[in-house]
């Protein structure tokens with residue numbers, strides 16, 4: 001029931017009562033009151049300064065918008081694009097890889113190029129984590145003959161231009177705002193990349209002629225609070241535990257709509273905690289390695305009931321094979337120029353390792369490989385979007401394209417640690433330059 005409000009006695013701001021004599025509120029009595037007023041203003045300014053110093057805004061993950069002809073466009077740029085997308089005579093694929101300066105994106109782009117496909121990358125080089133690492137990956141791609149367009153998937157004009165210049169047969173969509181826990185700090189970046197950006201990309205794909213087939217990265221996090229294990233594609237995905245998971249789940253819904261209305265062939269891959277060389281510094285295995293080597297304390301989460309938290313850690317090379325398998329079995333889209341001509345393929349696959357490992361075991365393996373004892377602090381998992389356990393049932397991917405992970409966590413971490421030590425001691429990136 002609505003409460004009666006007495007304007008004379010109700011505070012205008014919680015905790016503050018209106019002065020007894022409101023008509024005196026804005027009158028300044030010289031000279032004593034003027035000094036008081038100036039002091040209040042100065043104090044307010046100082047408080048504001050202090051607040052902005054100690055509470056810096058989260059790093060911007062949105063790349064600045066570029067205008068046609070500024071960083072892209074023009075005949076030289078078009079030549080670079082065309083050259084990058086040349087395929088060898090045995091290949092029938094020209095692939096646009098979004099997020100190509102990212103972890104999975106760079107590995108997949110290189111694998112496609114190596115086997116002779118035409119490949120073009122696009123990445124917005126946002127500052128979610130150390131951009132130097134992204135540029136180092138870009139250099140690898142350039143050396144292999146892959147051009148990375150610097151642009152955002154939210155830029156529909158740029159995407160249209162790319163589809164005008166190149167008849168892409170496939171889009172491998174790996175650009176995303178990743179990270180489960182960061183969603184509490186910067187929710188908008190998830191909406192920007194995983195919802196708005198994905199929709200702009202699908203719009204460009206649906207209008208293209210020919211329409212490409214799309215394979216894209218969903219996430220194991222869509223299983224959320226589902227407790228039935230191992231997670232199968234038919235299980236519930238309507239209880240996300242983080243905004244990240246919610247945007248990936250919504251992405252699967254958006255993808256279905258474009259498949260249904262426009263005849264786009266779409267395959268979603270639910271990745272399970274992918275790790276390995278050239279990985280993401282925001283992920284636990286990566287920053288645990290960094291902190292253990294520095295002698296810094298690490299926090300290991302356990303479940304609220306004292307049990308271990310576990311992940312189906314999946315090695316990057318296994319995931320790359322899964323991505324290529326999905327791409328190679330993707331059927332053509334059926335529409336053209338925005339018009340559906342028939343029903344099209346719509347698939348969802350788990351790409352996991354089928355062998356969950358407790359986080360405490362991950363730390364023990366790292367201690368062994370690094371030959372350093374970690375300073376551990378064990379804490380109950382905070383309510384920050386994390387889930388207790390992931391475990392993939394991969395039989396569907398196995399049946400469809402022979403997906404079969406072969407790398408166990410210790411073997412994969414050995415490869416990661418080798419890369420990490422070489423990379424960060426070679427001066428490729430200044431130590432500690434990462435924001436993680």
Ligand SMILES: O=C(O)[C@H]1O[C@H](OP(=O)(O)OP(=O)(O)OC[C@H]2O[C@@H](n3ccc(=O)[nH]c3=O)[C@H](O)[C@@H]2O)[C@H](O)[C@@H](O)[C@H]1O
Nearest residue numbers: 178179180219220221271272273283284299300301309386
């Ligand atoms: O499969 C996915 O779809 C997702 O995988 C990844 O998420 P997660 O599985 O949460 O990986 P990650 O952060 O490395 O934490 C690993 C473990 O360490 C624990 N963890 C974490 C931090 C910490 O300080 N302590 C700790 O114990 C933590 O509780 C967890 O058990 C991707 O980041 C995400 O983008 C998405 O792709």
